[in-house]
Amino acid sequence: MRIQAAVVEAPGGPFTLRDDLVIDSPRSDEVLVRIAAAGICHTDLSSRQKWPRQLCPMVFGHEGAGVVAAVGDGVTGVRPGDNVCLSYRSCTTCGQCSAGHPAYCETGIFALNAGGTRPDGTSPLSRAADGSTVYGSFFGQSSFATYALAHTSNVVKVPADLPPAVAAPLGCAVQTGAGTVLNVLRPPRGSSMAVFGAGSVGLTSVMTAVAEGCRVIAVDPLAARRDKALKFGAVAAVDPTAVADVGAAVRDHAGGGARFAIDTTGQSGVISQAIAALGQRGTLALVGVGGRAEFDIMTVLTKGIRIRGVIEGDADPAAFLPRLVDLYREGVLPLDEIITEFPFHEIEDAARAAAAGEVVKPVLRFP
Template sequence: MRIQAAVVEGPGGPFTLRDDLVIEAPRSDEILVRIAAAGICHTDLSTRLRWPQQLSPMVFGHEGAGVVEAVGDEVTSVRPGDSVCLTYRSCTDCGQCTTGHPAYCDTGIFALNASGTRSDGTTPLSRAGDGRPVYGSFFGQSSFASHALAHTSNVVKVPADLPPTIAAPLGCGVQTGAGTILNVLRPPRGSSVAVFGAGGVGLVSVMTAVAEGCRVIAVDPVAARRAKALKFGAVAAVDPQAVGDVAGAVRDHADGGPAFAVDTTGQPTVISQAIATLAQRGTLALVGVGGRAEFDIMTVLTKGIRIRGVIEGDAAPADFIPRLIARYRQGVLPFDEIITEFPFHEIEDAARAASAGEVIKPVLRFP
């Protein structure tokens, strides 16, 4: 079947729309989805910068939403015509998956989601004419395309009346921000939560913690994002470039220090600030993708700080995404207010706007 996709030809290359790709028919355990919307996540943008040349050209995209067009013989969870949200892939059989923690699948989150191929090393995409392979299967989907092949573990049925531009971000960014609060930190009502980085994931963490009755302090250098945090109920929004002591500024708003903190930046300096901010026996959730970070071990030891890495909000999508939809419809998770829509053919403009901080959550609309 011939499809259109945004292809990255090599490391750091732009998203280029091509109409000459072919996608295979679904295998027995696969689901063919016609994509109606796809969110652009920081992971898409950062991964394309360092994606290996030997696995190029590549199709990214891991926040797809659309309608099922065909299913393999073994698929019983959805059928053609169902509206679905796409999320990350897991094996479903290992100890982590069977105990409700598929984000930490023993098969490996990168092996299933960021290898550029199916588990058997094949790719379902190729170029029409010469048949040259195009790599994909990103997060088991590669949804920067008119059609994507996904699997039962990363396809969640959603209500038909839910707009696809709302459904799309649920699969990663919204799930991560909300899950970090609800599934991992679980702050008691009245406790203080500091959120470092008020991008898409950070602002969803803010609105979720506020809905749980917490005092939230947001930290971000972008004025528009700080304003959004305040609109969503944060008691304070700190500009780290305007204060000499970020940790002290946050503690001033949290009775000596928050019990919980979320870092969405992955930046070593910010992580150190978050640790210094916390009260005794506080907990820091590391959500942002980054490299190495250094921190003062004595501070962590003497204050009894707990540091917890979080992937995908430690969420089991089939159960968690319906809960998020319910929160959205109740008005306590208004993440639609951080979305900016772009037509699919403007994907490179949307990526540039996201990288420049001009928009918070770009979502692509497909014809």
């Protein structure tokens, strides 16, 4: 079947809309989804900059939502016509998946989600003219397209009346922010938490932690994002460009030191600030994708700090996404207030706005 997709032809290149792609029919364990909305995540933008040339042209997108168009003969969980949200892919059978931690799938989260192909090395996408390969299967979906081919492990049924623009970011950004609080840190009511970076993941963490009864301090250089954090219930919002010692500023607001901190930036300097912001025996969750980080080991040792890496909120999407839907409907997660919708053909404008910090969570809407 021919589809339209946003194709990155070379590393660092733009998203170019192409109408000449063909998508495979679903295999036994696959689900074909007509995409209604797709969130743009930092991972999409950073991946297109450093994606291997040998895996181009490539279709990204990993926060898809839409309607099931067709299923393989081995699929039992969803059927054509169901509204679904797409998340990350896992093997479903290894020790971690069986224990309820598919984000740490022993097959390798990157092998299944960021290889540009299915596990067998094939891509479900090709060019109509000559059959040449277009790489995809990004997070088991490649949802920057009118149709995406997903796997049974990363398709979650959602209510038909849930707005597609809200459903889309549940599978990554919202799951990561809320899951880090609820599944990993599990803060006691009344405890203090510092959130570094008030993008979609950070603001979701703020919303969730406030609902759990935490005193939340947000740190972000953008005034609009600090204002949102305060609107969502943070007790303070620190501008890291306006204070000499960010850690000290957070500690002052947290009564001597935060018990928990979340870094959503993946930046070495910010991680050091987060460590400095913690009190004795505090816990830091690292959720931002980045490179190498350097920090003062003696500070970590003498304060007894625990550092925990977190992928996808340590969430099992099949169980956790319905919970997020409930939290949205209860008003705990006012996601509409961080979402800005763009028509699919304006994907480059949406990507630019996201990179510039002009919007928090851009979501593409499909005709």
